Amino acid sequence: MAAAMGAWSARHRKTAVFGWLLFVVLAAFLGGLHGSTQVDEAEAMPGQVSRAAEILDRAGLKSPATETVLIQSTDRTADAPAFRAVVDQVIAGVNGTGKATDVRSPYDTKAVSADGRSALVQLTVRGDHEEATANVGAVVDAVAAVQKQHPDLTVVELGDASSGKWMDEQFADDFARAEWTAVPLALGILLVAFGALVAAVLPVLLALTAFVAAGGLVALSSGILHTSNSASSVMLLVGLAVGVDYCLFYLRREREERAAGRDLDTSLRIAAATSGRAVLVSGVTVVIAMAGMFLTGIAEFKAMAYATIVVVVTAVLGSLTVLPALLSMLGDRVDKGRVPFLGRLRRPDAATTGGRFWNAVLTPVLRRPLAAAALSGAVLIGLAAPLLTMHTANLTFQQQLPKGNELVAVSQKIEAAFPGSPAPASVVIKATDIDSPAMTAAIADLKARALASGRMHGPVDITVHPEQNVATVDIPLNGSGNDAVSNAALRTLREDLVPATVLAVPGTEAPVTGRTAGSYDFNAKMTGSMPVVFGFVVVFAFLLMLTSFRSLAVAGTAVVLNLLSVGAAYGVLTLVFQHGVGASLLGTAGVGAVESWVPLFLFVILFGLSMDYHVFVVSRIKEGRDRGLPTRAAIAHGIRSTAGVVTSAAVIMVAVFGVFGTLSMQAMKQMGVGLAVAVLIDATIIRAVLLPSVMTLLDERNWYLPRWLAWLPDFSHTETVPPLGTGAPLAPAGAGATATSEPHVPQARHRRIGV
Incomplete structure (x- = not known):
């Protein structure tokens, strides 16, 4: 197959090259037109976390983007008039932005530290995740303005929206930096390897066009199999690596055969039948390996696997079609742009010596x-x-x-003043009648038992949505969030407290979600x-x-x-x-x-x-x-x-x-x-x-x-290399052709x- 594809491309050079360019442009254009459908929370995480997200989605409720503002002093307590004035100023400034709701004073929620020198203003940023990420900037600016007016106090903000905004921006910056750093690096290494600009540029160009085409194909099919930002990063990482490698294998073999004295057509046929086949087998192996990730059942892994498979298949296709066509067009001009003092193409005997090292x-x-x-x-x-x-x-x-x-520094300050997991566990309750006396009593019992367990602490926030018959109970867990203490608290909540309280009411579901729950469920799914x-x-x-x-x-x-x-x-x-x-x-x-x-x-x-x-x-x-x-x-x-x-x-x-x-x-x-x-x-x-x-x-x-395995399909290729000085086509074994x-x-x- 590899030999046939290479031979066809060498004979139909313009068709292969312009066909490839048309394929890349169409894939990129249609993918951009379609847009990418991203993995959502309900499918991103396994276990109870997925079920909780599903309940909230069906009820038309979104997990709120909560934010916390820490006001802290080294020489005064939260009861001091000056401290209270700063708290009031923060609340007024946040409300003044119009981008926040449910702004709560620490004097109402009792969110004051044990030493009395720290207090938390809690709020929710308007909108879903994307909208909240865009809206939180105004809230952060309002808090920063208060901090500027009171340099003797610490006034800082942290939460889902502000951290999400930073991570989204950083992810985009990192991705761009990786793209702009990896490509010149690969080009520089190939320049040293070949010593010629044209030969060095070819693999990089083919790898990049394969990545662009694969990105378009992934976006185009993301309505069926959702994608993610991580999948895009992995696609760049693997696509650039394998795309350059495959072209390198093919190009180096063709150059070796030319250096050994064979004509261009014969060299291309040998490269297609040898390195081309190695590229094909290698690509199939990568695809099979990546297909294993579908067995995890985790949407993020499926997205990574699919994106990688698409970019590898595209890179293999480019290596076996457009590369031989380009080499046939260029001939020995592929060695144009030689750079002095850089590595030259190895001598004919280099294939047997391998170099001194x-x-x-x-x-x-x-x-x-x-x-x-x-x-x-x-x-x-x-x-x-x-x-x-x-x-x-x-x-x-x-x-x-x-x-x-x-952001880490702010998180550490909050955790030092208010020990415990920075993100609470959230019990999502779906009931037949959320306002029934039995459910109201069960939720109150859950709160009391959680605080009495010694593994959880306040403040416990209860939000009821009567129209949807859904309620959320947010309970902070002891520990750092993913350590043994937090995991033990989560198990106590899931296995003891929730079944003994809210689940005792008939017709009730109560999955527990949150960062600790997400980590715990994800690890369990991965281990299994x-x-x-x-x-x-x-x-x-x-x-x-x-x-x-x-x-x-x-x-x-x-x-x-x-x-x-x-x-x-x-x-x-x-x-x-x-x-x-x-x-x-x-x-x-x-x-x-x-x-x-x-x-x-x-x-x-x-x-x-x-x-x-x-x-x-x-x-x-x-x-x-x-x-x-x-x-x-x-x-x-x-x-x-x-x-x-x-x-x-x-x-x-x-x-x-x-x-x-x-x-x-x-x-x-x-x-x-x-x-x-x-x-x-x-x-x-x-x-x-x-x-x-x-x-x-x-x-x-x-x-x-x-002998009992002789029935296996024979994928070995049955052609020998023609002797030097001939341009004869590859001959079947035993037809009189000598080796090399x-x-x-x-x-x-x-x-x-x-x-």
């Missing part, structure tokens, strides 16, 4: 494979060891934002779905490798090596972000936990991306072996001939992922660093040491396939190129 690494590995396997395996296991202490959680507001952030997702990805990756290479050993090795690289990445992630070792180098600190969705996300992404290198390297090994090289010679040839490409591809991926490690949000940092570390480990320890040493130890057993410029070794059992 990789030759120095590979020689001792092949000479002492057992020692190399044992040492590299020990290093990977050592890196993975901290995984045993990994603790996952939905990071709190304070953990997500960067150290020293102004991870074995299923892991099993799905591992089994299907194994089957794909088995059918692609028709070898149990190759398939098994691929799975085990990928698991080792993922485990090592998990260990580093735990060490840095949970325990804080080396976190300061990344401009952050240990937060005591790994974001709950990151491990699963890293697993499926890394399992897919690691196959890029594995398929590419093993394909070259198989190609050498099918040409007649002994297995050990084929291993040396395959590793050395792919070393430069794998190095360039890995550096690009590490650079792109590393950019995300510099972003503000803790979850983005963890994702970026985890991916960068895993790719770095995979391209060095795994591909340069462990893979060749293990394959050398297995020797001919690498190609073992039991490499010396012929007359002991091949199957004269096929398995690439």
Whole structure:
């Protein structure tokens, strides 16, 4: 299929190029016209949180965007006239904006700290989430004006709308910064790799156009499968990495064949049949791995999975169609714009030598494979060891934002003055008659029992909506919000207090929601779905490798090596972000936990991306072996001939992922660093040491396939490379075609190129 697509594109160059451009423009235009439908709260979270959001949505009620204004003094109490005057000034200023409702004085709600020096003005910003985010600016300005008039007091604001506004703006800024940083980085690395401007620009342009087209397709279909901001970030991250890598594999092989003396058409056919096939198999592997995320049942993960699948399929399509067409058009002009002193295209013999560095690494590995396997395996296991202490959680507001952030400082001041979870648990009660005496008594009983439990505290806010027969009871929990104390309080509320009170009234539903509940439910869902997702990805990756290479050993090795690289990445992630070792180098600190969705996300992404290198390297090994090289010679040839490409591809991926490690949000940092570390480990320890040493130890057993598996479909490709100096089309095995410029070794059992 890959060879046929490449050959067609090379013959119909204008159709392929202009067809691609038309596809990109149409996808982007129609996607922009349609707009994106975002994942909402009811589908974003599992468990009781989802049900609570559904009840409120059906009742036409939106979770209010609540804000809190802290007024604090170091030398006077809340009863002092001057303090009261500032409180009144805050209330008047907030009401004067017209953007807030339900502004409550601390003297009415008893929201005064134990030492009497701090008080909280509570309010709700008008509108739903988007409207409240837009409206809160006026409220923040009013509070800031009071603070300016009273520098001797602390007058600061924090809440859902103000923090949401900051995070939305920061997310947009981070996304733009990642986009504008990652692209020049990739271009610079490719410029060094090829030493020519045209060759460097091609992969970046194709990756960017694939991303633009995929973005339009995702928006266009978001009415069926909702998308999210996180999905857009992941699509950029993965799309740029794989898009550049796929083009790099293809372009480098075509350039190698040209450097070896073959004509342009033959070089393109060889690249299509070899690297093109590796790209196709790699892309299918990434798609299968990402499909595993659908098994979580979480809408955010489905959105990420779908966006990634679309961008990978688009990148594969571009690599197999428009790239060969462009290369056919450009010919040797692809080397135009050579930059002095930068890397030149490797000499024809570079495919067998691999360069000084990789030759120095590979020689001792092949000479002492057992020692190399044992040492590299020990290093990977050592890196993975901290995984045993990994603790996952939905990071709190304070953990997500960067150290020293102004909102974090405000949150810490409020929490110090009013200990307990900053966001209350909310019991959403749906009753047959919310105003019935039985329900009124049950709600009062719930409040009394919550305050008497010792695990919750006031103020407990009760809001009744008689027309919808819905009520919400907001109960602050002890603890930080996602620690063991808060989780214990949540379980007490859900399992003991709510069933004994409001649920005792017939015909009542009472799911408990809130930040702590969301984190708890999300973690529970993730823990339950991870074995299923892991099993799905591992089994299907194994089957794909088995059918692609028709070898149990190759398939098994691929799975085990990928698991080792993922485990090592998990260990580093735990060490840095949970325990804080080396976190300061990344401009952050240990937060005591790994974001709950990151491990699963890293697993499926890394399992897919690691196959890029594995398929590419093993394909070259198989190609050498099918040409007649002994297995050990084929291993040396395959590793050395792919070393430069794998190095360039890995550096690009590490650079792109590393950019995300510099972003503000803790979850983005963890994702970026985890991916960068895993790719770095995979391209060095795994591909340069462990893979060749293990394959050398297995020797001919690498190609073992039991007879009872002979029924498997044969995806291996049955064409050989024409000899140098000919422009003949690729010939079927046994048709008299010789292999390549490499010396012929007359002991091949199957004269096929398995690439």
